[in-house]
Amino acid sequence: MQTAADPFTDLLLNFYEQTAELYDDWADGVNRRAAARIVELAAVQPDEGVIDVGCGTGLVTHALAVDHSSGGWALGVDISQAMLAVAERRRVAGSGISFVHGSAECLVLRDDAVDIVILGNVLAQTQDPEVVIQEAWRVLRPGGRVVVSAEQRSLMTAADEVFFAELAELAAVFRIPRRRDNHAVIGEPSVLRGLLEEAAFSNVRTTQLLIGNHTDDARGFIELMRLTGPWPHAVISVLGPAARERFERRLTGAVKFSRDGGFLYHRAFSFAVAERA
Numbered sequence: 001m002q003t004a005a006d007p008f009t010d011l012l013l014n015f016y017e018q019t020a021e022l023y024d025d026w027a028d029g030v031n032r033r034a035a036a037r038i039v040e041l042a043a044v045q046p047d048e049g050v051i052d053v054g055c056g057t058g059l060v061t062h063a064l065a066v067d068h069s070s071g072g073w074a075l076g077v078d079i080s081q082a083m084l085a086v087a088e089r090r091r092v093a094g095s096g097i098s099f100v101h102g103s104a105e106c107l108v109l110r111d112d113a114v115d116i117v118i119l120g121n122v123l124a125q126t127q128d129p130e131v132v133i134q135e136a137w138r139v140l141r142p143g144g145r146v147v148v149s150a151e152q153r154s155l156m157t158a159a160d161e162v163f164f165a166e167l168a169e170l171a172a173v174f175r176i177p178r179r180r181d182n183h184a185v186i187g188e189p190s191v192l193r194g195l196l197e198e199a200a201f202s203n204v205r206t207t208q209l210l211i212g213n214h215t216d217d218a219r220g221f222i223e224l225m226r227l228t229g230p231w232p233h234a235v236i237s238v239l240g241p242a243a244r245e246r247f248e249r250r251l252t253g254a255v256k257f258s259r260d261g262g263f264l265y266h267r268a269f270s271f272a273v274a275e276r277a
């Protein structure tokens, strides 16, 4: 088993060890759709050099239009060996795409090495998002661009909100590490913009993507939401059958009287593209 110094990162590594194979198709493929939007916004040219930080299964990396014969290349970096194993399995030899194990806080590249840095839904999972953005700046050449995505939590449905409120109550008796509260707001467009501008990025443009669906009942909803991230996954995994049934009953009761009246979920993403002066 892979381990890290920080307790949340340990939880994260364990989460991806158990779920890497499910990542691409989870929740009707929301991760694929968010990745496709990043690829579109990055608008990579065949001769450009790209680093995809927190590349996961390579949904974005594999779809970049780099052309090895024109001098283009892409490097996917991730802290999870399980996610990298999926990415590596799909790699086409001679494509100019490679993957390496490493952390977003300390990238393996020299200064001014790339045209584009991609940070796809990774910032909120890192210990220090500001440091990660500074690293992006360091490895970018002047005039290079950064493309960032992050989940926008303020667009949750009533069922999402009830789920997280109930889960927080259930989690109170356990000691399960969690990132600081301020990580949860990283996907708000103004916060994302502020983070980039504070790091001296210019010409910041933001867009959003909202994807939604529903499950038939509380059991299906909990199963789906279990894969939203390391923390929900860890809390739900430690619940015994009685606690789990109680959770289902409470969720069913609360959702019935909520504004949506059903098990609707939202996955909302903010995207930002910015330039390094």
Ligand SMILES: C[S@@+](CC[C@H](N)C(=O)[O-])C[C@H]1O[C@@H](n2cnc3c(N)ncnc32)[C@H](O)[C@@H]1O
Residues within 6 Å of the ligand: 012, 016, 031, 034, 035, 053, 054, 055, 056, 057, 058, 059, 060, 077, 078, 079, 080, 083, 102, 103, 104, 105, 119, 120, 121, 122, 125, 126, 127
């Ligand atoms: C939600 S997934 C996103 C994967 C991919 N970027 C995408 O858009 O589909 C987050 C990924 O970031 C990785 N990650 C989290 N913290 C990291 C860190 N400090 N350094 C490098 N990778 C990290 C995780 O292992 C995981 O593969």
